[in-house]
Amino acid sequence: MTVLDVRRDPEALTITVTAEFAAPRDRVWQLYADPRQLERWWGPPEWPATFERHEIVPGGVATYYMTGPDGEKAPGWWRFLAVDPPVSFEAEDGFGASPDEATPGMPVMRMSVRLDETAGGTRMTSVSTFASLEQLEQVVAMGIEEGLRGAMGQMDALLAAG
Numbered sequence: 001m002t003v004l005d006v007r008r009d010p011e012a013l014t015i016t017v018t019a020e021f022a023a024p025r026d027r028v029w030q031l032y033a034d035p036r037q038l039e040r041w042w043g044p045p046e047w048p049a050t051f052e053r054h055e056i057v058p059g060g061v062a063t064y065y066m067t068g069p070d071g072e073k074a075p076g077w078w079r080f081l082a083v084d085p086p087v088s089f090e091a092e093d094g095f096g097a098s099p100d101e102a103t104p105g106m107p108v109m110r111m112s113v114r115l116d117e118t119a120g121g122t123r124m125t126s127v128s129t130f131a132s133l134e135q136l137e138q139v140v141a142m143g144i145e146e147g148l149r150g151a152m153g154q155m156d157a158l159l160a161a162g
Contacts (some may be wrong), residue, residue, distance in 0.1 A: 002019040002020055002021050002152065002153065002155060002156045003017060003018075003019045003148075003149050003152050003153050004018045004019055004020060005017070005018045006148055006149050007055075007144065008136070008140065009022050010133055012129075013128070013129055013130045013131070013133060013135075013136055014127050014128060014129050014133065014136075015127070015128045015136070015139075015140075015144065015145065015148070016125065016126070016127045017125070017126040017127075017148050017149075017152060018123070018124070018125050018126075019077060019123070019124045019126075019152050020118065020120070020121065020122070020123050020124070021121045021123075021124065021155065021156065021159055022120055022121040022159070023046065023121050023122060024117075024121065024122065025086050025087070025115045025116070025117050025121075025122045026086045027122075027159060028086075028115055028121075028122045028159065029085060029115060030154075031155055031158060031159070032056070033056050033085065033086075034091070035051035035054035035095060036051075037061070037158060038051055038054070039051050039064070039077075040083075040154070040158055041091040041151055041152070041154040041155050041158055042064070042066075042148065042151055043066040043147070043151050044066075044146070044147045044150040044151055045071075045150055045151075045154060046068070046069050046100050047067065047068050047069075047074070047147070048066065048067060049064045049065070049066045050064060050065055050066075050067065051061070051063070051064040052064060052065070055080070056080055056083055056085075056089065057078055057080060057083055058081065058082055058083055059079075059080065059158040060079075060080045060083075061077060061078065061079050061080070061095075061098065061099060062077060062078040062080070062091075063075070063076075063077045063097065063098050064076055064077070071072040074095075075095070075096055075097045075103075076093070076094065076095055077093075077094050077095075077097070077099055078091040078092065078093050078094075078111065079091055079092040079094075079099045081110075082138070084087045086115060087114065087115055088112070088113060088114040088115065089112075089113055090109050090110065090111065090112045090113075091110075091111050092109070092110060092111075093108065093109045093110070093128065094106065094107070094108040094109070095107075107130055107131065107132075107135035107136075107138060107139060108131075109128045109129060109130055109135075109139075110128070110129040111126065111127070111128050111129075112126070112127045112128075112129070113125070113126045113127075115128075124152075126148075126152075128144075152162030
């Protein structure tokens with residue numbers, strides 16, 4: 001499995017995922033940049049994602065929904081704040097149909113993803129930052145740590161497939 005660590009830091013109000021891939025950085029970047037590849041791993045295996053919109057440029061928006069085993073749909077969105085292909089991006093990450101239709105009572109996180117070249121491929125560091133400890137605890141109770149581990153654990157198979 002490529003996921004090395006999922007770490008919660010209540011003092012910094014962050015959840016950090018660190019993973020390593022035996023693939024070049026440009027190839028790992030494509031797993032984020034191409035919505036058809038992204039939807040093959042974003043979301044836990046039992047909650048696959050479908051991206052309806054994906055504009056990975058500063059100010060761009062991505063909208064998606066994850067479909068649960070019983071057919072329930074859980075919508076989400078990203079608003080890209082900074083994009084530096086193939087190195088990094090930052091985005092607001094929220095629940096709901098779009099940034100303009102965010103789900104009341106649900107947190108909006110700041111997601112920062114960085115891809116660094118290593119001798120054996122690429123190291124990914126993804127940091128989600130929360131506005132409060134209550135928001136962090138809210139998504140932890142929803143299973144975000146297990147969800148991130150499961151979702152990102154699917155990336156290896158896609159990279160191996162080419």
